[in-house]
Amino acid sequence: MIEGIMRILPAFSEIETADADRFEQVSLRDSAGKLAESLRDPLAQYLGGSTVLMSAGNVADPLDEAKGPVVPFGFSTDGEWAWPTYWAYFVREYGTSVPSDFLMHAQSRGFTPVELDDDEARSAADRIQQLLEK
Structure with a gap:
C-alpha cells in the first residue's frame, strides 16, 4: 500500500470545471x-500511462478549439502525485512545463508509468479527496 503525502499538479485556468476553485x-x-523537447514523450508516457482514477470523456483543446474534443478529462495518479489526466496531452502536444519537483519525481522513476492495484487506487483516491476538502 502506498502511503504518505499526496501532491497534486495544478489545473489549467483555461479549462473550466465546476470545482476549479478546489485546485491550484x-x-x-x-x-x-x-x-x-527530449522530455516530452517520456513525461507524457508517464503521465498518460499511470493509473486513471476517473475518466469523464474529452474536452476541447483551449489552445486550438478547431481540433474539437480531443483532450482527455479525468484524474490520474502514481500513488504519490495526482494530476488532471489532460497533463499528458499538453506535455506531448505543446511541451507544457511541469513543476520541477514533479519532473524530478518522474525522472527518479525512469519515466515508468505506475499502475496501482485496486486497494492502492482506492487509498490514493481517498487521500486526494481529503486534500480537496481542506
Missing part, C-alpha cells in the same frame, strides 16, 4: 513551450 491554477498558455 496555472496558465496553460504561460506554461506551453517551456519543456525540453
